[in-house]
Amino acid sequence: MKRSIITGQRLAAVFLLGFVLFNYPLIALFNKPGEIFDIPLLYFYLFGVWALLIALMAWAIERRKE
Amino acid sequence: MLQGWVIASASFAYLGVLFAIAYFGDKRADTGRSVIANPTIYALSLAVYCTTWTFYGSVGRAASTGIGFLPIYLGPTLMAGLWWFVMLKIIRISKANRITSIADFIASRYGKSQLLGGLVTVIAVVGIVPYISLQLKAVSNSFIILLNYPEIVMPAKAGAQPLLQDSALYIAMILAAFTILFGTRHLDATERHEGMVAAIAFESLVKLVAFLAVGLFVTFGIYNGFGDIFDRAEALPKLKALMTVADTGASYGSWWSLTFLSMLSIMFLPRQFQISVVENVNERHLARAIWLFPLYLILINLFVLPIALGGMLHFPGGNVDADTFVLTLPMAERQEALALLVYIGGLSAGTGMVIVETIALSTMVCNDLVMPVLLRWKALRLHQEHDLSGLLLAIRRWAIAAILLLGYIYFRAAGEAYALVGIGLISFAAVAQFAPAIVGGIYWKGGTRRGAIAGLLAGFAVWAYTLLLPSFAKSGWLSLDFIREGLFGVALLKPQQLFGLAGLDDISHSLFWSMLANIGCYVAVSLRRPPDVVETSQGTLFVDVFRHTEGGAGSRFWRGSAQVQDLLPLIGRFLGPERAREAFLAYARRRGVASVEALEANADLVHYAETLLAGAIGGASARVMVASVVKEEPLGIDEVMNILDEASQVRAYSKQLEQKSRELEAATAELRAANERLKELDRMKDDFMSTVTHELRTPLTSIRAFSEILLEDPKTDLIDRRKFLAIIVKETERLTRLINQVLDMAKIESGNAEWHTAEVDLHEIIEESIAATSSLFSDKRIGLEMALEGGVPKVMADRDRLIQVMLNLLSNAVKFCEAGHGRVKVGLHLAAGAVRVDVADNGPGISLAEQGTIFEKFRQGGDTMTAKPQGTGLGLPISRQIIEHFGGRLWVESSLGKGATFSFSLPLEERKTK
Incomplete structure (x- = not known):
């Protein structure tokens, strides 16, 4: 596999973003009672960020030129 | 009605399908048309990460800790972003060195050390066997629960059943037979099992479908969607608490440490290493798996919390174990088919994990534990055997059986001591001990064998003391005093509050101390003395793998003498004589050598033989074996x-x-x-x-x-x-x-001409030149027209020289005009920062080809062959030299029959004085 530099940087950035979004203190902002679309706030936040990270990784991988 | 024989035959039918897929995959692989050469299959097979611990256990964990089950899957998602760097490097290294297991990887990195390989194997076996018992337990429990349909009865304590009536025993035996059939059909130099990977990918699909089916049924069949379940749960204070995590430092700390732990596990669990590295067909497949695998994880986790909440709402009494909600909810709703599907899904999660894990462990046990001992045991006279490949296969088969037996024994002994999730995390913490040696090994050349051994021993010891022994104590095998009072009553040695560190959950606590000990010893001991010869060369090959993959890198570090007739039988003993001969023949062809006998036994061939052997018996043993038949001259560190x-x-x-x-x-x-x-x-x-x-x-x-x-x-x-x-x-x-x-x-060209540059008025010059040539015009009766623009500024030039140019142009014009009909037009005007003078005639014109040459010396206009030459052929070249000397330009525009216009322009700002 050709190691495209920009793809590696994008994926590393997704990792860093995920690490920040999934941990204290940001997670504490959503750790409270409340609902969005009938879904508990924290549950909604975690799955939303999770889906976002997957989308970003798919974007980084699939648009690289080989 | 689900009777025993229905469930049993469904199970066997499922296993039969698996075996058919594996058989088909192996057949296709033999003919070179791999079914698993596909990134999606690769990503699905990676989902072997999700075992029964996910399938049944996640719901159980969600029922007790709410959202706390998630870090186990968030960690791998994050790690996938780093696979591009770390995993790719590990795959490349493993392919270059024919590495077949995680023990082999660590042993090879630190100088092909047998001791290190054995140590890693022991840690892996001790850490993983409880995890295998967990699978046995889950599968046997789900079988028993389903057997009692439609009653919902929790299975009795495992140890309570007589041995021969224990379904887990039969499950363990069936799985052992199945794994032996799958994993050790023949000995492969690369230790790859294409058929097994195809079956694992299929299992991943089955468990995902089963889990999504039950999730959809609970969410939309029993309840009215997510909103309904969450609304009902919020009404109960006990369930409402599950929507958030406790807002304390400790709970965020354990959130962080679980994420970190699962990041390491996805890389270093023996089964993950087997699937993602050893079974990898093409490293290109990794790219798509980076996002497909997290996608699988999010899908299989989507319904965990709804099922957990739904189960707790449905069985409020608490007499149904939350670990079984996935199965008991469809049963309570009398959904026979769905319950059977869930059971099959759980079976697939359990069998997938057991098959891959035992294959990986059996390879390690055989290559890094048993073979080194057997090969050293002189009394066995193994070195006189001609074909050891049968022995190798037998060792692996026995190892598989032994590992599953150990798993079963642990299951009988440990029983209900810990919930499913507890054992899983203990295993994770054990394999996390490999992380410093591996990550350090691929990025830091300074890590040494002693450092790795010290780090692993220290980390393993701390792990055993802070996690394993307390779990034994909780199972009642050890006195609980040792947890409560500390070892020998010393409070600082309390295994779950080591040195008084309190406030962390037991996993985080153990992870912190074991990692501290592991990394600390690894770094400190490595730094004590510089790496030796083999460590340096292996370190370079591993750390700089992207620079060294281009052929022959490994053989650079070897010097000695060898004979093909020694090497070939050696390889033949482990791979079988035919396979060895085939491999050598393939090597010979690549080198353009006609036969095996004609091969030169140089460093390259020895290296090739060693990697070939490494595929079968591991790097460390391969080195010892090869060293026994070749005379190696030791290289000094220098x-x-x-x-x-x-x-x-x-x-x-x-x-x-x-x-x-x-x-x-x-x-x-x-x-x-x-x-x-x-x-x-x-x-x-x-x-x-x-x-x-x-x-x-x-x-x-x-x-x-x-x-x-x-x-x-x-x-x-x-x-x-x-x-x-x-x-x-x-x-x-x-x-x-x-x-x-x-x-x-000549003067102008050599730069010796005299120039008298002054401000000159072109008006004057033109008029003066015309006056000088007026007799020429009147002689040939040629008309002259002047179009001189007024107010043209003066330019810097040599007056006499300019008159020379004008005279030349005018006399040329006259020369080429027909007497009586000729007309010459002289123009002067300003054009774009320059003054331009045109001399136009209505003579025969100059062809395009001639326009280029008339400025060359001695080229004359007109047909020089027939007509008498009318000039010297130097006038125009000299004129051009003069004009160019003042920074101007002299050119001609003409076409045949339409006359010619010679023009020159002189720049206005020209200050050139020579």
């Missing part, structure tokens, strides 16, 4: 360093060489151009000389002819005499003019 230095120096030199050769090429091109130019000048000089002599001879010939007539014939009458003398005078003038012009040209 020599290894020299090779490395040489390599980098060679690279530097070759860069310099490239640079130099590029410079040389450029210089050569310049020289060639200069040479061409010189040749051209030489040719021009010759042309010039011959033209000048030719031009001189013409007038001289006519002067001489007429002079001779006058001399020899005194009777020539006066009229003829005058006529002849006039011709002589005219030819002499022409001669003088020619010589003057040649001298002029």
Whole structure:
């Protein structure tokens, strides 16, 4: 596999973003009672960020030129 | 009605399908048409990460900790982002060195150490066996629960059943047979099992479908969607608490440490290493798995919390174990088919994990534990055996059976001591101990064998003390006093509050202390003394793998003598004689050698043989075996360093060489151009000389002819005499003019001409030139037209020289105009920062080809072959030189039959003075 530099940087950035979004203190902002679309706030936040990270990784991988 | 025979036959039918897939996959692999050469299959097979611990256990964990089940899956998602760097490197290293297990990887990195390989194997077996018992327990429990359909009865404590009625025993036996069939059908030098991977990918699909089916049924069948479940749960304070995590530092701390732990597990669990590294067909597949695998994880987790909440709402009494909600909810709703599907899904999660894990562990046990001992055991006389491949397969088969038996024994012994999730995390923490040695090993050349051994031992010891022993104590095998009071009653040694560190959950606590001990010992011991020869060379091969993959890197560090007739039988003993011969023949063909016997036993071949053997018995044993038949001259550390230095120096030199050769090429091109130019000048000089002599001879010939007539014939009458003398005078003038012009040209070209630059008014110059040539115009009756723009500024130039140019242009114009009909037009105007003068005639015009040449010396307008030359051929070249001297430009525009316009322009800002 050709190691495209920009793809590696994008994926590393997704990792860093995920690490920040999934941990204290940001997670504490959503750790409270409340609902969005009938879904508990924290549950909604975690799955939303999770889906976002997957989308970003798919974007980084699939648009690289080989 | 789900009877025992229905469930049993469904199970066997499912296992039969799996085996058919595996068989098909192996057949296709043998014919070279791999079914698993596909990134999606690769990503699905990675989902072997999700075991029954996910399938049943996640719901159980969610029921007790709410959202706390998620970090186990968030960690791998995050790690996938780093796979691009870390995993790719590990895959590349493993392919280059034919690494077949995680023990082999660590042993190879630190100088092919058998001790290290054995240590890693022991840690892996101790850490993973409880995890295997977990799978047995989950599968057997789900079987028992389903057997009691429609009653929902929790299975009795495992140990309570008589041995021969225990379904887990039969499950363990069936799985052992199944794994042996899957994993050890034949011995492969690369230790890859294509059929098994295909079956694992299929299992991943089955468990995902089953889990999504039950999730959809609970969420939308029993309840009215997510909103309904969450609304009902919020009404109960006990369930409401599950929507958030406790807002304390400790709970965020354990959130973080679980994420970190699962990040390491996804890389270093033996089954993950087996699937993602050893079974990887093409490293390109990794790219898509980076996002497909997290996608799988999010899908299988989507319904965990709804099922957990739904189960707790449905069975409020608490007499149904939350670990079984996935199965008991469809049962309570009398969904026989769905319950059976869930059972099959759980079975697939359990079998997938057990198959891959036991194959990985059996490879490690065989290569890194049993073989090194057997090969050293002189009494066995193994070195006299001709074919050991059968022995290797037998060891692996026994190892598989033994591992599953150990799993079953642990299951019987541990029983209900811990919930499913507890055991899973203990295993994770055990394999996390491999992380410093591996990650350090692929990025840091300074790590040594002693450092890795020290780190692993320390980390493993702390893990055992803080997690494993307390779990034994909780199972009632040890006195609980040791947890409560500490070892020997010393409070600082309490295993779950080591050195008084309280406030962390037991996993985080153990992870912190074991990692501290592991990394600390690894780094400190590594730094105590520099790496030795083998460590340095292996370290370089691992850390710089992307630079060394291009052929023959491993053989650089070997020097000695060997014989093909020694190597071939050695490899044959482990791979089987035919396979070994085939492999050597393939190698010979690649080198363009006709037969195996003709091969030269050089460092490359020895290295090839060693990697071949490493695939079968592991790197450390392979090294020992190869060393037994070849005479190796040990390389000193200095020599290894020299090779490395040489390599980098060679690279530097070759860069310099490239640079130099590029410079040389450029210089050569310049020289060639200069040479061409010189040749051209030489040719021009010759042309010039011959033209000048030719031009001189013409007038001289006519002067001489007429002079001779006058001399020899005194009777020539006066009229003829005058006529002849006039011709002589005219030819002499022409001669003088020619010589003057040649001298002029030479002066200008050599830069010796005198220039009197001053401000000149072009108006004046034009008028003066026209006055000087007016007789020419009137002689040939040629009309003259002037279009001189007023107010044109003065330019800096030499007045006399400009008049010379004008005279030349005007006389040329007259020369080429037909007498009587000719018209010459002189123009002067300003144009874009310059003054432009045009002299246009209505003569025959100049063809495009001629326009380029008339400015060359001695080229004359008109047909020189037939007509008498009308000028010297130097006027225009001199004029152009003059104009260009003042920074201007002289050019012609013309077409045949339409006259010609000679123009020159002089820049206004010109300040050039010479």
